[in-house]
Amino acid sequence: MAGKLFLSWTRPTQEQQQNCTAIAGGFNYNTTLQGTSALSAEDKILQDNLAKNGFFINRARVLLGTGSITYALAKSAVLTWRQFGLKWAFVDPQTPVEKGRRFCVCVNEFFPWVMMPLQIAYVADASIQPPSAAGIKDSFGFGSGTLQGHLLVGEERFSVQWDEDDRVWYEIFSFSKPAHIISAIGLPYVRFRQKCFARQSAEAMVKHVSAQKPKIEDI
Template sequence: MAWGGLFLSWSRPSPEQQKACISSAGGFNYPSDFHCATSNPKLQTDEKHKALTSNGFSINRARILLGSGPETFRLAKSALLSWRHFALGWAMVDPETPVKKETRFCVCVKELVPWLMMPLEIAYVTSTVKRPAKGSFSFGSGTLQGHLLAGEERFSVEWDEDNKVWYEIVSFSKPADILSVIGYPYVLLRQKYFAQQSTQAMVKFVNSQKLESGRS
């Protein structure tokens, strides 16, 4: 059901409900000048950062070390491609969602009693195998009409020149409507909680896969 422009469900959203949410969503709900802004590794230090903050966006970042070497990087990339970073119980994305530019999907989040479905679209996908990083993979998704927030979020894994593999989340957001404004302090807390849970989920997945490989 839709309420106040938001997509809600009293139970875990079914694939049909998620498809209905996506089909009902409009285009990106944040300025085109900021589309793909999270693809810039220097987002937090350049002029784009100043432009975002002056336009009311909050910028968030979380980063964690997953391990080292090519096997860790391979596992981390596979985790992003299968949406393991969203396999949190209280938050989810259909794991069959292809990580390709222009793919639309729903982030489903359980808030108190109802589930909230928030539509997004993958704005870009990048993959590199050149120095100074030994390898990196990332994708960024932008919020659509019907999302609680307006903004963009990037998920990335990087195998750096020191042989370390990192998982990082970078996002910018602001309230999309008056309802979001009222609850924004709570939303910011939930964003930080998600970042904490998502980073731990990635560590757990990579480590569990290494253990499985060791047993085989």
């Protein structure tokens, strides 16, 4: 469980992140689980199966507002990684959201920075393929799987949804377990910080969309 670990004594540059993803290797979790995060986070059978396999489920869902403008802003925010608008964690906002794209989540919990490589496993866009869930006007999301060199094993989805009641939601849903001795030893803290990230990510999305709406509506 020791494995690789990608560190930087200063805020990681684009070059460092590119080097990290280039040498990270493939997915570090079972390929049969690829795309699992695209399923409903409320599915009890899914939750039970993941729990039986040792995965910790992390989820946050927040109302961003109503209407088409809110949905457009929310989708744009996810596409430009605004959900990572945090002081202690970031993703290069120029990273294209497309299947197969590799990227790093850079985290500065303590010192130094840790670069954790992932790859986008799927992109689900209801504007191209209509949503299967009843009561949904439109939705967009993507899921990323952990690569070799990540502290965890698992997958994470970021999505926005516009329902038939005109409400727009942001959701983060992930399942994970330790992939390195560091995350195994510090598992309680890791899970605590995952919950913090989900909450802060939701807060960042609310703040961003709220700040942008008047600028659009005043035009």
